[in-house]
Amino acid sequence: MIFNIEVNLRKMTTDDYSCMLGWRNDPEVMRFYGNPNDIHTMEKVIQKYQARVDGADRKIPCIIEYLGNPVGYLQYYELDSEQKQEYEQDAQLNMIGMDIFMGSSEHRNKGIATQAIQLLQSYLREKSIAGRIILKTAIDNPTAARCYEKCGFVKIKALSEKLILMEYSFN
Secondary structure (H helix, E strand, O other): OEEOOOEEEEEOOHHHHHHHHHHHOOHHHHHHOOOOOOOOOHHHHHHHHHHHHHOOOOOEEEEEEEOOEEEEEEEEEEOOHHHHHHOOOOOOOOEEEEEEEEOOHHHOOOOHHHHHHHHHHHHHHHHOOOOEEEEEEEOOOHHHHHHHHHOOOEEEEEOOOOEEEEEEEOO
16 A cells, blocks of 8 residues: 555555446546447446456556545556657666546546545655656546646657547656
8 A cells, every 4th residue: 555644556456346346437538438338237347347356457557536535547557668669768667557537426637536546656765666657648638637747747748639648757
């Protein structure tokens, strides 16, 4: 577990599937995270996250907690050579990909995601796990872009008409 006084990051468990089901069907989450027409069932949540929870997938799933209550999701993973090539990044650099969403609508726009990202950055810096963190964000989601910029991410290129690639460097 990675934590500060208010915000914790902890590894996702099977007990979190019900939260994930609700979050993945939230209209705001669906708009920016995944396919907006993709309705999740419990079966689909288990299928998508079970390998991650079990450690059989390279993505490390984390639950964001605020004052002990689950409010969002963050995952991080080492970028593979194909992803580095797709993003035009140095194949020799150790880079982490990151995805995040706030599932609880009443906890959005309160700085919790910013704190969660900063906790991950501190953890990765302390463990010397990566030189950079890469993430994609929707062009029409300026709230997320501002959050990432507050955490030191910079926009490095447009990936499509809808997505921007952002990067945080530990150097």
